[in-house]
Amino acid sequence: MGSLFKPKYPPAGMSYKDASAAGLLKESAVWWVKYRASGRLMRESSESEKESVAKGLLKRREGAAEEGRAIIPRADRVTVGELLDELKQEYEANARKSIERLGFSLARLRPFFGHLRASRLTSADVTRYKTQRQAEGIANATVNRELAALKRALSLARRAERISRAPYIEMLEEHNVRTGYFERGQFEAVRARLPEYLRPVVTFAYLTGWRTKSEILSLEWRQVDFKAGTVCLDPGTTKNNEGRTFVMTPELRACLEAQRTLTEETQRRNKQIVSPVFHRNGRPIKDYRSAWQTACEAAGLPGRIPHDFRRTAVRNLERAGVSRSVAMKLTGHKTEAVYRRYAIVSEQDLHEAAAKLATAERGRVIELGQVLGQVAFASGKARA
Numbered sequence: 001m002g003s004l005f006k007p008k009y010p011p012a013g014m015s016y017k018d019a020s021a022a023g024l025l026k027e028s029a030v031w032w033v034k035y036r037a038s039g040r041l042m043r044e045s046s047e048s049e050k051e052s053v054a055k056g057l058l059k060r061r062e063g064a065a066e067e068g069r070a071i072i073p074r075a076d077r078v079t080v081g082e083l084l085d086e087l088k089q090e091y092e093a094n095a096r097k098s099i100e101r102l103g104f105s106l107a108r109l110r111p112f113f114g115h116l117r118a119s120r121l122t123s124a125d126v127t128r129y130k131t132q133r134q135a136e137g138i139a140n141a142t143v144n145r146e147l148a149a150l151k152r153a154l155s156l157a158r159r160a161e162r163i164s165r166a167p168y169i170e171m172l173e174e175h176n177v178r179t180g181y182f183e184r185g186q187f188e189a190v191r192a193r194l195p196e197y198l199r200p201v202v203t204f205a206y207l208t209g210w211r212t213k214s215e216i217l218s219l220e221w222r223q224v225d226f227k228a229g230t231v232c233l234d235p236g237t238t239k240n241n242e243g244r245t246f247v248m249t250p251e252l253r254a255c256l257e258a259q260r261t262l263t264e265e266t267q268r269r270n271k272q273i274v275s276p277v278f279h280r281n282g283r284p285i286k287d288y289r290s291a292w293q294t295a296c297e298a299a300g301l302p303g304r305i306p307h308d309f310r311r312t313a314v315r316n317l318e319r320a321g322v323s324r325s326v327a328m329k330l331t332g333h334k335t336e337a338v339y340r341r342y343a344i345v346s347e348q349d350l351h352e353a354a355a356k357l358a359t360a361e362r363g364r365v366i367e368l369g370q371v372l373g374q375v376a377f378a379s380g381k382a383r384a
Contacts, residue, residue, distance in 0.1 A: 002035030002058045004051065033058040037065040047077070060164070078162055080121060080153070081114030086162075087153040097214070105149040108133070113150065118157060123167045126150075130172060140172040147171060180308035181315055182206065186301055193295035197280045198288055203255045204278070205306060208246050209313025209331040212306040214238075217285050219277045221263070224256060231256070233332075244332050 006028045010019030019025050031046045031054035044061070046054035084106055091099045112129050113121070126147070133143045147169055154166035182190070187206050191199050201216060208231075210216050215233060223232045231252075235243040248256065256277070263274050266282045274282045296304045310331065317327040 002033055002062055004054050004058060005032055005034060006030070007032055033061060035061050035065065037061070078118050078157070079114065080116050080118050080150075081110055083118055083153040083157045083162065084109060084114065084149075087149065087156060090156060101145065102149055105146040108146050109150055118154070118163045119165070121154075121167055123169070126167060126169050139174075141174045144171045144174060180304055181312040182304070182308055186299070187309075187312070189299040190295050190301060190304070193298045195291055197278075197285065198291060200255055200259045201278045201285065201288075202306070202309065204252070205309035206312060207249060207252045207255070209310045209317075210244075210246070211310065211332075215332075217276070217278055220275045221260070221277055222275075224260075224277060226253070226257070226260075229253065238332055242332070244329070246330055 008025040008027050010016050011024055011026065014022075014024065016025070029049045031048060031051055032043055033046060033054055034041065034043050035058060036042065042061070044057070046057045048054060088099075088102065088106060091102055096102075112132070113125070116125065130143060130147075133146070134140070148171075151166075151169050154163070154169075157163045158166055187202070191202050194202060201212065204210070204216055205212050208216075210233075215238060218237070219231070219233075223234070224230075225232070226248075229248045231246045231248065233244040235241060238244060246252075259277060263277075263279070266279070267274050270282050272282060276284050278285055292306065293302075296302055313331055314327065317330065322330075
């Protein structure tokens with residue numbers, strides 16, 4: 001059984017022995033608990049001057065010791081910053097692909113939550129964070145990604161018994177789901193204004209809907225099989241970790257063959273092997289945001305993003321009548337819910353649908369006119 005106590009300490013500059021002999025020891029106002037766990041004597045501050053709080057802590061510690069659960073004395077003092085550090089370590093250990101995005105979230109979470117005790121974190125603290133981020137003009141979707149990181153950190157801490165509780169974190173409603181896509185003419189207008197080394201990249205993105213940064217720019221020639229007419233992504237390299245194969249269309253084959261010819265010329269000129277399919281004079285393409293923004297503005301399409309090609313490819317597959325299950329395999333969508341969000345209906349689609357409906361109704365309109373004419377004639381004759 002454990003016990004409660006208030007430790008005594010000597011005045012500054014005196015040893016404990018001398019202060020004790022002189023009767024100058026001072027008693028702490030804070031209650032501490034003492035208990036045994038795994039054969040070791042443990043002492044831990046309740047961080048409270050209330051005896052009831054200390055009794056509650058001791059009861060929890062004795063229960064954990066009896067059940068054989070791990071006891072971490074500093075659990076009630078761990079900060080949110082420490083939990084965020086542990087979350088980052090978990091991402092690194094598991095080589096998660098979203099670790100770069102996590103870095104952005106942690107950079108925003110640390111200044112606000114880092115110093116707070118995790119055991120004392122409340123939903124009110126989270127609400128203040130939401131309010132502050134919204135006041136800064138940050139989109140709800142971005143705030144939700146940050147809150148998701150916080151929730152994950154707290155969840156891992158509870159699983160490891162670093163904390164005993166975590167506040168409820170309610171996500172914000174997201175109203176800024178992107179719906180951008182490219183009509184063929186718009187795509188060609190942007191492509192024509194891009195540097196030559198980027199034109200094959202956007203052509204590939206327009207035709208396949210693959211993710212530009214993680215799947216297209218990282219593509220190597222070993223993954224392109226002209227004989228089989230396929231382009232493959234290795235398992236573990238995609239967002240959902242599944243491999244993927246895209247069968248070449250005539251336009252895609254022409255794009256890749258032209259890129260292969262360019263690559264061979266570059267290899268002869270530079271006397272080096274060029275592994276990436278898409279490159280800039282043999283060097284990997286890393287950042288093209290400035291060139292992309294300039295081209296979009298010049299084409300009269302400011303604000304467009306490369307990810308719009310992903311939505312465009314989904315819509316083109318839908319228009320072509322490709323079955324949903326096959327289309328999801330081609331574009332790499334794991335859930336139908338996300339795929340449906342990408343299968344956008346454009347204004348042009350609506351006009352085309354109305355035109356088809358009008359054609360189908362034309363005969364019935366003529367018949368209806370004849371019927372109405374007969375009714376009018378009969379009605380006039382009756383009045384006469």
